[in-house]
């Protein structure tokens with residue numbers, strides 16, 4: 001496949017690995033923020049190509065994994081409202097809520113539909129005028145503009161039965177929160193597709209104020225090895241800065257149209273992250289002017305205090321403090337077919353990737 | 360979730376494009392990337408084109424790495 005195969009060439013990967021081994025002197029910890037990166041690292045066995053001085057830890061960039069238990073329980077409550085169709089991206093339906101999952105509710109008769117694109121949920125709305133469609137909006141800056149575009153389309157077409165339950169989140173506050181909390185990180189492998197939308201300015205504070213390296217990386221093994229090399233060179237030279245490895249897709253200024261859509265539809269609000277608690281101004285709520293598309297405004301739903309699964313250390317894994325093998329349930333009580341925590345549900349969750357490629 | 364895959368643009372019809380990934384056809388919304396023409400490669404994410412793939416930067420990244428590789432004295436793996 002063009003733009004994929006070239007970046008999977010073994011001799012190139014090894015060549016970067018050797019250069020990395022030659023330049024790396026200091027012991028450093030790099031966090032890959034994005035779940036897609038975690039998946040690539042495990043899939044291509046990149047850990048084995050790193051010098052012993054460079055350690056990678058996974059961060060909070062898997063949208064399904066960081067969706068709070070409260071959000072999952074809310075989704076469940078909406079699915080029980082008569083006449084409601086839940087439209088959602090695939091993985092979410094398997095996340096265990098406090099008492100049940102969307103998958104189980106669907107077996108009990110709720111109408112829960114998996115969509116590949118938010119645009120399909122607009123179609124469902126048009127084809128089912130007597131029903132109310134609630135789209136579960138999860139994802140970061142890559143995915144949130146799609147939801148924004150759908151809301152703007154729904155407005156243009158005067159659709160009155162399309163609603164969004166937004167758990168969309170933005171990346172910079174959580175990255176800063178981890179640093180402030182004292183998680184040892186020397187540099188970030190920054191998410192390529194998030195940055196394709198936002199541009200690179202969102203990381204300036206991390207580099208300039210916190211003194212951390214930030215390299216925006218693509219998702220193929222050559223990309224990732226090169227990003228790790230760039231970060232290592234920055235840190236060795238004592239010149240942390242924001243750089244783009246993934247230049248074929250990411251530009252400094254990002255995608256202005258997508259940014260405008262985000263601006264038009266959403267506003268920042270405090271948001272709850274699984275295992276990380278509430279992080280100020282880290283979530284995207286729907287603007288007042290568009291509240292007729294906001295599921296939270298349309299339906300009055302209350303859920304009891306949510307409980308996280310007992311023994312699950314997903315929260316510490318999302319903060320880079322622990323790895324799945326530290327969890328007593330990993331691979332025993334908790335497996336991808338029978339997940340206990342959200343990190344085992346999503347294909348890009350750290351527990352699921354460990355299970356798939358290491359066990 | 361933030362997964363996006365390079366897809367080739369075959370034809371453009373106002374706000375949507377027909378694209379292919381390994382000969383399989385998909386529709387890509389161009390709502391956030393209106394400026395594409397047949398032959399371009401775009402990154403497809405959940406039904407939307409989110410950004411173009413720049414062929415020059417793509418070649419440049421590889422060229423630099425390959426040059427470095429062939430400049431190494433003890434090449435392995437070939």
Ligand code: SF4
Nearest residue numbers: 312313327334341351
């Ligand atoms: S293995 Fe399962 S229970 Fe343990 S942290 Fe991961 S998701 Fe939670």
